[in-house]
Amino acid sequence: MSVGAAARRVRAYGGQFLLLAALTLVVTLLISGVPRLVNRLAEQGLRAQLNSEPAARRDISYTTGVVTVPANKPATLSARERFDALAAGMPSQVRSAVNERWYNVDAEATRVVGPDLAARNMLVDLGLRAVPDIKEASTLVEGAWPSETYVPDRPIEVVLDVDVAAKLNLRTGSQLRIGRVDVTKELVDDSPLVVVGLFRPVDRTGGIWDGLPSMLRITDPAGDGEPFIATGAVASSTLDKRAAAGWSVRYNWRYRLDVDSIDARKLDQLIDGLQESQRNKPADLSLAQGVDIPLRAFAAQVNAARTLLAVIAAGVLATLAGLIVLAATLATRRRRSEFVLIRARGGGATAGARRSLAESLLVVPVAAALGWWLGTLFPGAPDPSTPYAVAATVLVTLALPLATLAVPTGGAARRDLVRMRPSTRRLTVELFVLGLAVLAAVLLRRRGLTLGEVDPLLVSVPVLLAIAAAVLALRAYPWPLLLVSRLAARTRGSVAFLGTARAGRSAVAAPLVVVVLAIGTAAFCAVVAAGVDASRDRAAEQIVPADAVIRGERFAPDTVDELGRLSGVRAVTRLLYGSDEQLAADELGTSPRLGETAVLLVDGPGLATVARESGLDLPLPDALRTARPEPGPLPAIVAPEVAADLAKAGLDRSAFISVQGQRYEFRVAGSEESFPLLSANTSRFVILPWQALPARNTTPVATSLLVAGDRLDAEALRRAGDQGQLRYQQEGAVTGQERPIGVVVDTRADVRRDLGDGGANGVLAFGFVAGAAGGSVLGLLAIAFTVLAGARARGQVLSRLRTLGLSRRQWRGLLLVELAPLVGVSVLTGALVGAVLPLLLNPVLGLSAFTSGMPVRVAFEPGLVAAVLALGVVALGFAVAVEALNNRRLRLGEVLRLGEES
Incomplete structure (x- = not known):
């Protein structure tokens, strides 16, 4: 088979081969360029994070x-x-x-x-x-x-x-x-x-x-x-x-x-x-180095981001693979008569496939090489992805010959009629896919994964679930359409009846799967991004449950009043934090050997007021908010680990803890996994209500102050805090000799901004944007393939109906009614897959590295519904436009004259 003949056929069917070449170019471009871009973003994030640290933090110091x-x-x-x-x-x-x-x-x-x-x-x-x-x-x-x-x-x-x-x-x-x-x-x-x-x-x-x-x-x-x-x-x-x-x-x-x-x-x-x-x-020698701390934090973020990118890349590449299969199928379907004629003239079973292979070899490798070269122009260090590009090129090259082998050699057939009862072989395959998807999901949750590595199970689960959801949708959506069609048959007019009847018999199995994959990837990115953003808000509220916090050593009691006089301040409350305090069995300090515990004193009503004035819905336990000075032990909120230790030692009703040299008796009134102002890795803590402390000769002194207000001046807060520390040192019963260390002022807005900036957030944001945008664009392209898959049959029907008097307006209405169920089912199924995937994968993605240890919770987002509806409307309008453009190109009158298989 000569190269010249293959080149002439490529030129004759230029549109089909151009589409195949474009998809190949995109695949190799992504394989070559995206890892470079990700590495570039990771390098920029690492540079920014390390440069924000003091330079001496990068020192490895040996001293004697x-x-x-x-x-x-x-x-x-x-x-x-x-x-x-x-x-x-x-x-x-x-x-x-x-x-x-x-x-x-x-x-x-x-x-x-x-x-x-x-x-x-x-x-x-x-x-x-x-x-x-x-x-x-x-x-x-x-x-x-x-x-x-x-x-x-x-x-x-x-x-x-x-x-x-x-x-x-x-x-x-x-x-x-x-x-x-x-x-x-x-x-x-x-x-x-x-x-x-x-x-x-x-x-x-x-x-x-x-x-x-x-x-x-x-x-x-x-x-x-x-x-x-x-x-x-x-x-x-x-x-x-x-x-x-x-x-x-x-x-x-x-x-x-x-x-x-x-x-x-x-x-x-x-x-x-x-x-x-x-x-x-x-x-x-003594060795001192602190660079491993920011490096570990950044590595955790990069590994989590790379794991998430692997999921997104799996969805995008699987969608592209589906589009390539659809392109090859459409190309061979248009040339079916050519391949049938070759067989009728004595050609072998593989004659058509060899012809298609020769044509693919002229187009696909060239497009793949061009895509790879364009990917190398992206900034960043390369990854060893050449084997993946070669494998993708080989598979795309074989797509057209394999599709040619699948072309039926029999006579003409009505392809728009789908049997309501599928064959046993097809049912077996679909049940196998459903079972495999469920099994893979269960194994992934039980086994977990190593962050930062491309796990075959991880990248296969989203694809399998999308395919399984598409199979279920294909089996389910014709039934309600059949009912609607029967109801439409009793009404006047033919548009609704014909449109719903044809929509219920549409053979679009493969295109629907590709649409679900694409829309599911976009929805997954949107849902996870919203979950991470909401978790960052909660993390900022956990770190600073007010508009600002002033942390220092010890503040004079009148510092609260001084802060209250500052411009914009609406409420102030005091806090006391102590680390590594010892629990005791009695007031004498008998140790039950339960380990060291952090202690936090909070003014319950004051904390509730500050949180409310800051616009926060802080779930403060009643034991802290309503406690009053009473005889007996103080009600305390403790960590589950501390509660278990106290219960085992028989001290849950009466135990003692030291606070600034004073022992206070408390009882366990409840347990919490975490509490505001405590770091995410604090697993042992006791929280006492300040307003319920018994009267003592020596009263506790605040070590932090929470402030609520509008347009707070951080410098003014810092000066007031420093002055409060100085007054405590100079006016107390015991005058200190050393100068107090300056206070640290953190605003919730600054904490929230820091959580979203720096580190590997650039890699994460790139993954979300690329996945959402790429999934949406590929979803629209897949819908176009879905429309083109049935365009020939629809063109024949419309040409007949136009000769019977169907108006142009009715023709558009018929298109809309026929395509709306298909587009709606594909978009909604994809959105459902994208919403369910985060619930399944979130526990193993390690995204808490981007939220200061706060677990990422994926919840229902009303905005996602609006986005899905908008995408559905856009997709439907795009589908109708593609169908209209295709019908105009085919000229419906010629379709009717040329016959069924033209």
């Missing part, structure tokens, strides 16, 4: 305690040798991500005295640090760098940051003495020290300055009579000699991971490498 260095080996040389050895000993996946590294040797901070310090009556401890590469990272403002040549009896030469020196009243040439302080506050073992220069960092945010204590800042005194602490840089030779003389030193080696060197596809390997570094660290 205060050690004495042997006199036979310089301290800085030992540090340098171990610096390289620690880097070489890191797991390869960690070592490859390190792009910056520093080390330093510190002499312990000791007292310095001198005329310039005495002029301002300043008490200062100065640490000496040998920092390699400090000259490249800073600019000398005045003076000189410390000499690397050690000269006995020469004063210790030190350089200081220019701002630090100004605050300490030091300058180039300042003469000091450094030494230890004995019990009488006298300086002993002192040595002369001189400031030989002042420097300014080239980049104050550079990692070389992140060592603790910082060389660029002064540590304020811990209390009255305590010194300021500063750090200056000295030459390595100077520190070596001081260490050899018996000064204690401390080593620090820091390795910083580069954000751009971390591959989002290999986060699990990097996290495992960090764990291995922790396990295999040298016994004499």
Whole structure:
């Protein structure tokens, strides 16, 4: 069979092959391009998340305690040798991500005295640090760098940051003495020290300055009579000699991971490498690193997003596969007479298939290669998806020959008549599909899955359920149409009767399955997206059950009134949170050995008021809301785990818990899985009603404040909170010495925005948008195939009816009545599948990673009904337009003249 003849047939049937080529191009484009785009979005999310963290969070820091260095080996040389050895000993996946590294040797901070310090009556401890590469990272403002040549009896030469020196009243040439302080506050073992220069960092945010204590800042005194602490840089030779003389030193080696060197596809390997570094660290070193925390959180999100994308991709690719089958079937149906003629002229059973294969080979591989190349233009790192593209190309190439083999070789037949009683073979296949779908769904729920991996069972369940639902719809929808047709037969006019009768006999099994797959994928994305969005709202309400929360150490009692006077504030209530409190069996503190428990004191009526003023429907237990001061134990809401422990120990009616040094008796009045203001991973807690606490000499002090109001000024709330902490410290019975840490103000709006932004939310949003849009577009295309599948038979009927006097208006009405049941059933069945799939798959998708641990609940959404109705109207209008366009192209009069099989 010549290539030229095959090329002429491809040209003759160009429209059919163009459609097949377009579908092939889309398939390989998705296989090639979507993984790249997903990887790109994951990389962007990872960069954004890590860059939002302090840069020092990415440090892997090895430190020693205060050690004495042997006199036979310089301290800085030992540090340098171990610096390289620690880097070489890191797991390869960690070592490859390190792009910056520093080390330093510190002499312990000791007292310095001198005329310039005495002029301002300043008490200062100065640490000496040998920092390699400090000259490249800073600019000398005045003076000189410390000499690397050690000269006995020469004063210790030190350089200081220019701002630090100004605050300490030091300058180039300042003469000091450094030494230890004995019990009488006298300086002993002192040595002369001189400031030989002042420097300014080239980049104050550079990692070389992140060592603790910082060389660029002064540590304020811990209390009255305590010194300021500063750090200056000295030459390595100077520190070596001081260490050899018996000064204690401390080593620090820091390795910083580069954000751009971390591959989002290999986060699990990097996290495992960090764990291995922790396990295999040298016994004499301490290892500190915090980068694994954001990496784990991001990896959980990426794995959940990839799992969801696998479900969406399964639906989209299955829909495309169905469209390819429909395209091949329509193409062979239009050429049925050609293949029958080949057999009648003595051709073999596979003659037509060989002809179709030659034609496919001219079209499909070229379209597949073009689609693959277009996919490579997408930004992002590729995935090993070439085998999938090759397999898809082979299957699409074989689709047309296989469809040709299925062409019946008998005479003409009425294909619009469907027997109400199907054959045994067909019933067996349909029952097998139904049973397989149920079995796969049960196995998936019982077995679970590993997030982030393409699980064959996971990707097959949505497809099987959609096919099963379509089979049930095919079996069910002709019966009500038959009843409607009988009722329409008793009315005047033929449009309703003919339309419902033909709709009930329409043979559209395969097209209907494809429509259900497409619409089900779109509905699944819409339902899950709505569930995640609602769960984020609940998570924000759980974290901040008000308009804003102020978290601090301890607030003066009048802070509530001060906040109430601020502009826009409508209500304020107090809270107290304590972690790792001990349960007791009696007031003496007898331990029942039940483990540590978090305790939360809430003012029930105040919390209810704040939640109501914030527009929240907070389900507050009656035991907390209505509790009053009464003799006996306090009613408490506890976690189920705590309730079980107390019941087992016989303490559920009377137990004690410590709150800021005071023990309060409580009884279990109820249990809750979670409670607002408690993190999702808090599994042990006791909640007490503040308003019902018995009178004591010492009253609890609030550690958090909830605020309800309009247009709240976060900075004003922060200032009021800081002032409240300061008043508590200065006006209490015991005045604190240390400055309180500044308060943290979180608004519910900010928390909700953070939950929806950053991390792998870009990947999740892409999956939802692509799945919903792609499913809707492919659903409309599948409806077009459904219409075209019966277009020839409808054209023949309409041509006859037009010759019998059917008007153009009646013709449009007949089309509408005939197509409406088919389109309506397919869209509604797809929407039902899309609504049921989240209920089945939600427990195994791990979407709580995007909702701060809040379980994602998939519930009925009224908006989905409106969307389905709108999609149904659009689909029906599209179907009628396709039918009208096809009839205009076929010219109904010619259809009637050419006969049944034209």
